[in-house]
Amino acid sequence: MATKATTAASTTGTGGAQKADYDAIVVGGGHNGLVAAAYLARSGARTLVLEARNKTGGAATTEAPWPDAPEFRVTRLSYVMSLLPPTIIKDLRLDHHGYKIFPMGPYYQAFPEGGSIKLYADDAKRNHAEVSKWSKKDADAMPRWDAWLAGLAEVLGPLLLTVPPNLGSRKPRDLKETLRLAWRNKNLNVRTIADVTRLMTMSIADLLDDWFESEQVKGALAVNGVIGTWAGPYEPGTAYVMAHHSIGDVGDGHLGNWGFQEGGMGAVADAIAMAARENGAEIRTDARVQKILLKDGQAKGVILDNGQQLTAKVVVTSLHPRTAFLDHVGRQNLPDDFVADIEHWKTRSGVVKINLALAELPDFTADPGTSLQEHHTGSVEMAPTMPYIERAFIEARDGQAATRPFSDGVIPTAFDKTLCPDGYHIMSLFTQWVPSDWNTEPHTEELAAYADRMIDCYNEVAPNFKSSILHRDIVGPYQMEHDYGLVGGNIFHGELSLEQLFHMRPAPGFADYRTPVPGLYYASSATHAGGGVCGIPGMQAARAAIADRRKLARRR
Ligand SMILES: Cc1cc2nc3c(=O)[nH]c(=O)nc-3n(C[C@H](O)[C@H](O)[C@H](O)COP(=O)(O)OP(=O)(O)OC[C@H]3O[C@@H](n4cnc5c(N)ncnc54)[C@H](O)[C@@H]3O)c2cc1C
Secondary structure: OOOHHHOOOOOOOOOOOOOOOEEEEEEOOEHHHHHHHHHHHHOOOOEEEEOOOOOOEOOOOEEOOOOOOOOOOEEOOOOOEOOOOHHHHHHOOHHHHOOOEEEOOOEEEEOOOOOEEEEOOOOHHHHHHHHHOOOHHHHHHHHHHHHHHHHHHHHHHHHHOOOOOOOOOOOHHHHHHHHHHHHHOOOOOHHHHHHHHHHHHOOHHHHHHHHOOOHHHHHHHHHHHHOOOOOOOOOOOHHHHHHHOOOOOOOOOOOOOOEEEOOOHHHHHHHHHHHHHHOOOEEEOOOOEEEEEEEOOEEEEEEEOOOOEEEEEEEEEOOOHHHHHHHHHHHHHOOHHHHHHHHOOOOOOOEEEEEEEEOOOOOOOOOOOOOOOHHHOOEEEEOOOHHHHHHHHHHHHOOOOOOOOEEEEEOHHHOOOOOOOOOOEEEEEEEEOOOOOOOOOOOHHHHHHHHHHHHHHHHHHOOOHHHHEEEEEEEOHHHHHHHHOOHHHOOOOOOOOHHHOHHHOOOOOOOOOEOOOOOEEEOOOOOOOOOOOOOHHHHHHHHHHHHHHHHHHHHO
């Protein structure tokens, strides 16, 4: 990339032969766009981020949704961290910019028929005691299961940071990359490859049936297989979704552990924005991009919805693929195969986020008390058994919101004292499912009834729950799409289904963070390693842009 000193600073470029306004323009100020900007700026590129909303962060956002109670802030969409790799934390000095994670406590499920279970990320002894309450056989199987997952994480973890090769291409560069990947995995044996194959092809229900017998234990372990997914636990591929959510760590060395960012997920995005600014990037909010500016088939900048044109040597877009390519680049400027791939991109999920302000902590019949206890500090689940989860999906697939939805609940204020006044709590419920087409209409009343039912489910096991709710905020698929750009309401810019992973994400031939348009790079969660707040797409897209510019400069 050109250095800051060699670039023009005009803000009224026209896309002609003059110097570009910026070295790099990043479309979208979600966490991936910000990571891309931070890396680009760090390389010396004069970088501009354009964000449509009045604040950055995208799906990593902390907001005060109740105008009459601004002292309560919620982490409105995404809610826990695990997938952001140490490389990014270190490169961008995020610790210096407020990145601070409280590792979560155990998974907790209180059962409607009585009793409860806790599962710890890091305590085999206590896990054995907890699981023994439901099955001695399952308790004995648990350490083997943990070791099995850890073995798979050793294979899958490094793949998250691997740029997928262009499988099937005979170009020397692509063949070299494919061979390099094979070489890096040369130590895999027959057994490991079989395990990876199982993980990639099985349903989470079938996989857990191979390991455990107790419905309660299987229910607790199934949640990660269906988070954000338009698929019930009996659908092939859900075993991989579980792995995707189980291979990160929050920096405390415990695999699969998740944590709460102090100040909510918006503080993660703010830390990255600070890093970007520290490196020299400029960030503009209320700046909606309408089109990517093309000249002779190359990306040359953007056109904002107010008509302003801004030019750049490279453009990185971090938006949903339908918006980035079909709306902003235009079908006529893209190869037909690629257009078809993006049109067929699956982007459903039927997720509803319910954020609550509580006057007191849930008082569980199985574990009584409203004072803070360990079971309040992790995932406070409502996913008691596999058939319970499956029923919720089947109802939504048949066109009706779940009667008894499942929920991955958390109470970040168990640790984080910055979100609400002392003595109160924030609880965030990540729930599924409503029908996949609820992104087309607000469904306000049905969502309120759905939230009532969700709250009733918790009230059955914690009878003070309903009466403790001071405020509630419901964000359904329509709002996710229209306010946050999450087309179809999918939380990851596209489903984590097998045909949309690795070299297929977002389309075959374009999984290396480049696009069919020279000069345009792709950094959204719809690329490999997304979704989730992992920053990897942003980092990889910036690296690709920087590498290509350097190569071009060398050739010149
Ligand atoms: C309800 C929910 C819960 C989740 N929970 C978790 C979780 O707990 N942990 C986790 O790791 N992940 C979670 N995720 C997933 C994770 O939040 C996303 O994968 C990730 O935040 C996406 O980041 P991104 O930067 O790729 O895209 P986004 O965050 O979507 O950012 C894209 C940005 O582009 C902006 N934009 C859109 N159109 C334009 C335009 N025309 N011009 C300019 N800007 C535009 C948007 O406003 C947005 O700021 C969750 C997501 C949701 C929705």
